[in-house]
Amino acid sequence: AQTVTQSQPEMSVQEAETVTLSCTYDTSESDYYLFWYKQPPSRQMILVIRQEAYKQQNATENRFSVNFQKAAKSFSLKISDSQLGDAAMYFCAYFSGTYKYIFGTGTRLKVLA
Amino acid sequence: EAQVTQNPRYLITVTGKKLTVTCSQNMNHEYMSWYRQDPGLGLRQIYYSMNVEVTDKGDVPEGYKVSRKEKRNFPLILESPSPNQTSLYFCASSPMLTNPYEQYFGPGTRLTVT
Numbered sequence: 001a002q003t004v005t006q007s008q009p010e011m012s013v014q015e016a017e018t019v020t021l022s023c024t025y026d027t028s029e030s031d032y033y034l035f036w037y038k039q040p041p042s043r044q045m046i047l048v049i050r051q052e053a054y055k056q057q058n059a060t061e062n063r064f065s066v067n068f069q070k071a072a073k074s075f076s077l078k079i080s081d082s083q084l085g086d087a088a089m090y091f092c093a094y095f096s097g098t099y100k101y102i103f104g105t106g107t108r109l110k111v112l113a
Numbered sequence: 114e115a116q117v118t119q120n121p122r123y124l125i126t127v128t129g130k131k132l133t134v135t136c137s138q139n140m141n142h143e144y145m146s147w148y149r150q151d152p153g154l155g156l157r158q159i160y161y162s163m164n165v166e167v168t169d170k171g172d173v174p175e176g177y178k179v180s181r182k183e184k185r186n187f188p189l190i191l192e193s194p195s196p197n198q199t200s201l202y203f204c205a206s207s208p209m210l211t212n213p214y215e216q217y218f219g220p221g222t223r224l225t226v227t
Contacts, residue, residue, distance in 0.1 A: 006155075033213070033214055035215070035216075037216075043201065043220070043221050044218065044220060044221075045156075045203060045205070045216075045218035046218075047215055047216065047217075050215055091155060091156065093156075095214045099144070099161060099163060099169070100158055100161065100171055100172070101146065101148075101156075101158050101161075101171075101216070102158075102172075103148075103155040103156040103157070103158075104155055105153060105154060105155040106155050
């Protein structure tokens with residue numbers, strides 16, 4: 001069965017600095033999707049970035065980028081120039097041909113002014 | 114406005130009293146899903162549906178039922194709620210062709226079972 005692991009329950013970063021959130025997953029499939037979702041205090045779940053496993057190029061969305069290492073089954077999220085509004089829970093998620101979503105347990109990011 | 118709506122947003126009920134949480138999307142998405150979120154456990158998928166009349170179990174389906182009679186609606190039914198079903202519930206939908214499986218989430222339903 002597929003699993004997603006976020007080993008950092010909580011992280012802190014100074015405003016304007018860069019932080020990397022870790023995510024590893026386990027699967028025997030070759031084709032799948034990976035996502036990072038943000039959950040601010042409002043509880044709304046917001047898609048941050050997605051990566052298709054067949055694409056070697058790492059996805060980027062403005063200040064957010066990923067480091068996708070398929071062989072190592074690693075999918076980390078880098079947030080550059082951190083802002084106070086980035087403070088939230090971040091969830092890594094996996095989706096494949098089984099049509100099931102698997103989420104990690106989340107990393108709470110604090111941004112220090 | 115493209116959105117996923119859930120009702121009610123908050124619900125306090127008693128053990129054994131049947132309840133339904135509604136979910137509706139206006140984006141013509143094929144895929145819909147229900148999750149529960151508990152502290153330290155992240156989001157866990159309860160049920161999902163790939164289209165009308167096609168539903169399947171997620172990782173934690175016990176104690177829940179769903180139906181998909183129309184493409185836009187995907188209600189979650191708790192026939193006999195128990196205190197261990199106290200949780201934050203999210204409905205989500207996603208397309209299967211364009212930007213596949215990027216989920217759009219509802220605002221969440223906070224359920225308390227006493």
